Amino acid sequence: MSDFEYVRPTTIDEAVRFLAAHGTEARILAGGTDLLIQLRNNDIQPSFILDVKHIRELQTGVQLKDGLVSISATVTMSELVMDPLINRYFPALVDAANVVGSVQIRNRATLVGNICNASPAADSAPPLLVYGAEVVAIGSQGKRRIPLNDFFVRSGVTVLQRGEFVASIELPVPTTRMGAAHVRRTRRRGHDLASVTLCCGVQETGVVRLSYGSVGPRPVLALDTSGILADEKAPEEAKTAIFESIFAQASPSKKSMRASPAYRLAMLRVLGKQALELALARLNDQG
Amino acid sequence: MEKLIPIEMNINNQHYKLEVSPSKRLLDVLREDLDLTATKECCGIGECGACTVLVNGKAVNSCLMLAVEADGATILTAEGLASNGRLDALQEAFLEKGAVQCGFCIPGQLMAAKYLLTQNPHPTREEVEEGMAGNLCRCGGYERIIEAVLSVAEKGEEQL
Numbered sequence: 487m488s489d490f491e492y493v494r495p496t497t498i499d500e501a502v503r504f505l506a507a508h509g510t511e512a513r514i515l516a517g518g519t520d521l522l523i524q525l526r527n528n529d530i531q532p533s534f535i536l537d538v539k540h541i542r543e544l545q546t547g548v549q550l551k552d553g554l555v556s557i558s559a560t561v562t563m564s565e566l567v568m569d570p571l572i573n574r575y576f577p578a579l580v581d582a583a584n585v586v587g588s589v590q591i592r593n594r595a596t597l598v599g600n601i602c603n604a605s606p607a608a609d610s611a612p613p614l615l616v617y618g619a620e621v622v623a624i625g626s627q628g629k630r631r632i633p634l635n636d637f638f639v640r641s642g643v644t645v646l647q648r649g650e651f652v653a654s655i656e657l658p659v660p661t662t663r664m665g666a667a668h669v670r671r672t673r674r675r676g677h678d679l680a681s682v683t684l685c686c687g688v689q690e691t692g693v694v695r696l697s698y699g700s701v702g703p704r705p706v707l708a709l710d711t712s713g714i715l716a717d718e719k720a721p722e723e724a725k726t727a728i729f730e731s732i733f734a735q736a737s738p739s740k741k742s743m744r745a746s747p748a749y750r751l752a753m754l755r756v757l758g759k760q761a762l763e764l765a766l767a768r769l770n771d772q773g
Numbered sequence: 774m775e776k777l778i779p780i781e782m783n784i785n786n787q788h789y790k791l792e793v794s795p796s797k798r799l800l801d802v803l804r805e806d807l808d809l810t811a812t813k814e815c816c817g818i819g820e821c822g823a824c825t826v827l828v829n830g831k832a833v834n835s836c837l838m839l840a841v842e843a844d845g846a847t848i849l850t851a852e853g854l855a856s857n858g859r860l861d862a863l864q865e866a867f868l869e870k871g872a873v874q875c876g877f878c879i880p881g882q883l884m885a886a887k888y889l890l891t892q893n894p895h896p897t898r899e900e901v902e903e904g905m906a907g908n909l910c911r912c913g914g915y916e917r918i919i920e921a922v923l924s925v926a927e928k929g930e931e932q933l
Contacts, residue, residue, distance in 0.1 A: 489775040492795035492841050515839075522798065522837045523818045535795065537842065564831070588907020589885065591819055593831040594838065676906030677820065 488531045495536065498543045498624055498653065504536060506626040509649035512536050516559055517595040519587065520603050544653055548572060553661075556622070556654045563592035563600075563610075575659050577768065578613040578666035578685050585609055585670060588677040598652050601637070604644050604704070611638070611705040612685035612697035613668050617657050625650035640703035663690040665769025669761045671753045673744060681745035682753045686761035688769050692716040696758065701736040701750050708732040715762060729758050780844035784809065785853025793840045800824045800835040802843075803850060811851035811880040815909075822908030825881040825888075826850045832888035834907075851880035854887065862925045863887060870921040874912035882908050886922045895926050 493512070495501040505512060511533035515521055524530045538544055539560050546558045548569045555571055563583040566572055573580055586592055586600065586609050600610045601621065611634070619634040626649055634655075637644050646652070666687035672678035683705075684698040692713035699705035710728050714720045733754050738747040745753075777792040784807070793802055803809045803826070815823035817836050824835040827849040854861040863886050866872070873879050882905065889896060889904035896904060901922050910918065 487796045487798075489794070489796050491776060492778060492839070494841075515842075518839065518842070519819055519834075519837050522839070525796070526817055526836075535839075539842070587819070588822065589888065589904055590822060590825055590832050590834045590907045591837075593833050676903070 487525045488528060490525075490532055491534050493534050493536045494540050495538075496540050496542060498541055501536060501538065501541055501651065502624060502626055502649070504534075505649040505651065508534055514538055514602070514651055516599040517562060519591050519595040520599065520605075538651065546654075550659070553659050555657045555659060557597055557657070558654045559596060559598040559652055561597055563587075563595050563597065564589075566597055567592070576613065576617055576657060576666075578616060578668040578687065578765075579610065579657075581668035582609040582613045582670075582683070582685065591677070598655060601634070601655065602644065602646070602652055604638050604640075604642050606641050606702060606704055607680045607683060607700035608705070609668070609670060609680055609683045609699075611699050612683055613666065614655065614657070615697035615705060615707040616666055616685045616687040616695045617660075618695075620656045621652055622654045622656060623650045624653045629653070631656070635707050638704040660689075663769060663772055664688065665765045665767065665772065667761050667764035667768060669757050669764070671745075671757060679744060682750050682757055684754065684757045684761050686758070686765045688716050688762070688765045690769065694762070694765075696732055696761075698733075698736070698754060698758075700744075701738040701754055703737075706735045708735070716766070718766060729755060733758065778841050778844075780841055782843055782845070783847045785848070785850060791840075795839065795841050797840045798836055799826070799828075799838045799840045799843050799848075802840040803835060803848075809850050809852055813877055813880060815877070820907075820909070821878070821881075822885055823878050823881040825884040825908065827884060827888055830888075830891065832885050849884070849887070851883050854883060861887070862928065863890070863921070866921040866925045867918070870917045870924060872914055872917040872921040874910075874914045878908060878910045878912075882910065882918055886918075886925075889922065890926060896922075898923060901926075 513532040515535050515537045544559045549556050563586045566583040600608050621632045621637050668685040670680040670683040680700045683700050687695040694710040694715040697707045714724050738750040779792050782789050803812050813823040815821045819834045819837045826835045828846050885908045901919050
């Protein structure tokens with residue numbers, strides 16, 4: 487690990503000012519479970535590490551206000567899993583947060599950090615996309631809201647500008663009934679990165695929102711508004727055709743060690759069906 | 774030259790005032806500055822759990838945390854498990870069940886188990902497997918480690 491200066495602002499203003507001056511030489515630290523590996527391997531050699539955990543405005547946790555649930559940048563995966571609001575409205579996000587890394591990782595890793603690192607395999611991305619999450623970014627130009635689907639560019643790259651950082655993620659409380667589930671495939675049980683990660687949400691209106699990751703440079707969100715996937719009596723061939731169009735955007739890397747492209751594409755189809763069934767069962771349970 | 778940062782920590786019920794380099798991990802300070810070498814470095818990337826300690830009651834990988842982040846924290850390492858010359862119930866159980874082979878992963882395993890049982894005093898076997906999934910044992914001693922944790926869980930909370 488090369489030397490750096492550690493900066494610990496206590497207000498957003500202070501952080502914004504620091505990043506405006508030193509944004510190119512600074513990296514942001516929240517949970518650190520990805521950042522410390524990059525530092526250790528000398529993949530990055532920043533002059534400054536800015537720790538956001540002491541910023542008061544980012545310590546708001548999970549809050550419900552005006553039909554939006556906001557999750558602040560300091561909320562860890564373990565806290566998310568235990569949170570009553572998240573369990574009530576966003577169970578597929580609980581599914582996903584529960585399988586990130588190990589207990590030790592979940593006790594440190596934050597949801598916002600998972601999104602900012604923009605790994606194509608990030609387990610939290612598919613449920614957040616299905617639930618229509620927005621990213622609240624703050625920089626010297628002020629605050630802006632970015633739909634999560636517009637946030638990811640490619641592996642490790644987001645639309646965040648120099649000096650900007652993410653204060654929170656906001657999820658609209660579903661206004662129509664919705665059943666959603668997250669599933670994944672890994673090489674081994676327990677602690678592993680996903681070879682395929684996928685979330686399916688079925689709304690009572692018949693709209694299905696499906697999102698998948700680890701099969702291309704960024705997570706993908708697709709919608710089925712035909713009502714066919716949501717219809718349990720629809721013929722299998724019709725459903726298969728919809729799944730095929732949804733999965734057409736998958737382009738798994740040939741270079742990844744975790745799984746071959748053929749395996750990932752096959753598993754995508756298996757997981758798609760599995761998540762749809764689970765999501766429908768959850769929708770019906772609420773009935 | 775990087776700036777040293779003053780920090781204070783409570784480790785195993787002892788108060789420490791230190792000046793640390795920002796690029797030192799909690800693991801480095803425990804082992805190199807404080808000679809608390811029960812906590813082990815193995816993978817260094819949060820995959821093996823050998824460096825597990827409790828920070829403010831939560832199990833974390835001390836290789837993925839800067840020492841400066843632990844400023845003001847209460848930390849428990851494997852050295853702090855025994856008290857008044859008596860081993861912790863988990864340590865006794867590990868000995869009794871023969872869960873220790875080469876021993877390298879054991880401090881981390883103990884801390885992961887300690888955390889698991891404080892969160893969930895009566896876990897099922899499946900919950901033990903999940904709670905310990907972040908701790909690798911290259912001797913392959915998983916069965917006996919799981920048995921040891923379950924045996925403490927069966928004895929009940931008062932043993933912790």
